[in-house]
Amino acid sequence: MRKSTLKEHQQIKKTLVTPFNKHLGQLASFKSWQSRMPNLLWLGLIINKYGHIDGLAKCYRIIEFMKNNNMETDNLNITTILLLDDNNKILLFDYINNLCEDKILDCLCLVIDDKIFRQKFYKINKTSETRIKELKELVIECYSKFSYIGCDMRFFFSYHQAYIDKLKIMSNCSDTIAIFNEYYKLEHSEPIMGMYRSGIRAMEISFSMLSENLEYQTSFWNTVGNMSECELYLLDYPKGDEKKMKDFYEDVEKELHNLIADNFEKKNEDKFIVISGLLTYAVKLLKDVCDNNLHNSISSRIILRTIMDVYMNIKYLILLEKDSSNVWREYQDYGLGKFKLIYKKAQENYKINENSHLTPEILEAIVNDNFDEETMDIDLGYFDKTSIIKKFEEIGEKELYDTLYDYDISYSHAHWGAIRESSVLKCDNALHQLHISSDESNQQSSKSTDYDYIMIFIKIFRVVSGQFNGISNDFFDKYEVRNETNN
Ligand SMILES: [Zn+2]
Structure with missing residues (x-):
């Protein structure tokens, strides 16, 4: 599709x-192919052994034999066939063993405990390990809904429905008639077969809507699931370049020192206080990442998102400054108002444990540092009443928001995409139905963030150097070129 x-x-x-x-x-509620497949694996074993054309021919001879011996069943599910009476089962299984060599259904004895089935197909000299291996190889072959053998099984299930007149085909359904007349004669490599296969999938899926007993499928997957270990699938990303990023951090730190030194006389101006404060915050976050070699970690993504917030805040405030020079003060008040709300709630409604990293008294001191909190209102909305996405748009960074920022926000908000990518692994064992499982041993590391850290700091320094002297051209010469060539 x-x-x-x-x-x-x-x-x-x-x-x-x-x-x-x-x-x-x-309305659409299809049961998956994987829930129907176990019941048809016996056909899959025959087709897998003899190939598409000869395999289907043998399957045809089986249903012909069933019809000639008055042992028609409602469908070709193995659970339905096992409902035949004992004499018919003996007759049919002997016929299958004659038609196909070497007790072909042997590996299904792992999951079928019907006495006659086991008498006829169980091979004494075969080990369980071999049986599991064979069944696993077959399940891998059939598992995908696009698998050729799977499609052959689905074709033959449908074909049998028509053969016993349970599926009526209208004379104007030329596509379906062509499928039934041609599919079993042509190799899968023929171009027309692509169309036939999708027709078969659509046709067979309609049978899946019929109510059916799922007991066998459930017990099949439970049984085979317990036969072998998980094969967890890891993405093997190269490690971030620790040395390169330590050097980068040192260069960033040097530029911060230069900025502070070059603008010493502005140290009491709100604009400089805010921009240098935001920049310092980003640099300290970068230090955490580089000192601890966090480049392949989940936390580096969460931190990167915050550094993107730093960049957006600086650039957005510069934009607002054109209409309101007081914006630098308003931005500080807005943030302190947030702190006021927290410590007020903590003091009035809750008792915070003294070991908690939240210390309301410190927040209170910070808020009251410059003026009386009684004069400070608390803004419960976004700063400047504008959403984050709108701010990114206003500063010309919609693409950054739509891509990296939104991606990393999934990590900070613990959305499932981030959990699935970082902390849950796919099991590659088809007998386990390709389930997902906790990365409890912490085997998966994330792709390194180092390229994006350099990218965002270049953006921040570009904006800051548009407002203040102090940031050297050497920094841009060194990193803008390098980051582009690394791209
Ligand atoms: Zn598994």
Whole structure:
């Protein structure tokens, strides 16, 4: 199925709805191919052994034999076949063993405990390990909904439905008629087969809507799941360049010193206090990352997002300054108002443990440092009543917001995408149905953030150096070129 573009999604309230869901609403509820597959694996074993054309021919001879011996079943699920009476089962399984060599269904004895099935197919001289290996290889072959063998199994299930007249095909359904007449004769490499395969998937999926007993499927996956260990799949990212980033930090720190020294006479101006304060905050965060070699860590992403906030705040305040020179003071008051709200709540409503890193008395002292808190209002909204995304737009950084910022915000807000990427691993064992599992041993490291740290500091320094002297051209010469070539 082609993947729809974002533009093709329709916004309904705060949700972008895919075209598929928009048209079908909640009606679509397909059981997955993986839940139907276990019941058809016996066909898969035959097709896997003899190939697409010969395998399907053998399957045809089996249903022909069943019909000739009046042992028709409602469908070809193994659970349905096992409901035949004992004599018929003996007859049928003997026929299969004659038609196909060497007790072909042996590995299914791992999951089928029917007495006659086991008598007929169980091979004494085979080990459980071999059986598990064979079953696993088959499941891997069939697991994907696009698998060729899987498609053959689905074709034959549908074909049998038509063969026993449970599926009526209208004479005007030429595509379906062509599938039933041609599919089993052509190799999968024939171009027309792509169309046939998608037709078969669509046709067979309609059977999945019928209510069916899922007991066998559940017990199949439980049983095979317990037979082998998880094979957790890791993404192996190169380590961030620790030495390069330590050098980078030293250069950044040097530029901060230069800025402070060059603007000593401005030290009491609100604008300089705010910009140098924000910059220092970003530099201290960078130090945390570089000192502790956090480049491949989750925290470096969360920290990077905060540094992007620093960049946005500086650039946005410069923008506001054109209309209001007092904005530097307002920005400080807004932030202190946030602290006031916290310590007031803490003092009036709660008892904060003295070991907590939150110390209301310190917040109170900071808020009252310059003036009386009684004169300070608390703004409960965004600074300047403007959302974060709007601010990024206003400063010409919508792309940064839409991509890196929104991505890293998933990490700071613990959205599932971030959890799934960093802390939950995919199991590659098909017998485990490719489940996901906690990275409890901390094996997965994240892709290094070092390129983006350099990128954001270049942006910050560009903005700051547009306002104050002190940042050297050497910094830009060294890092702007290097970061572009590393791209
Ligand atoms: Zn597993």
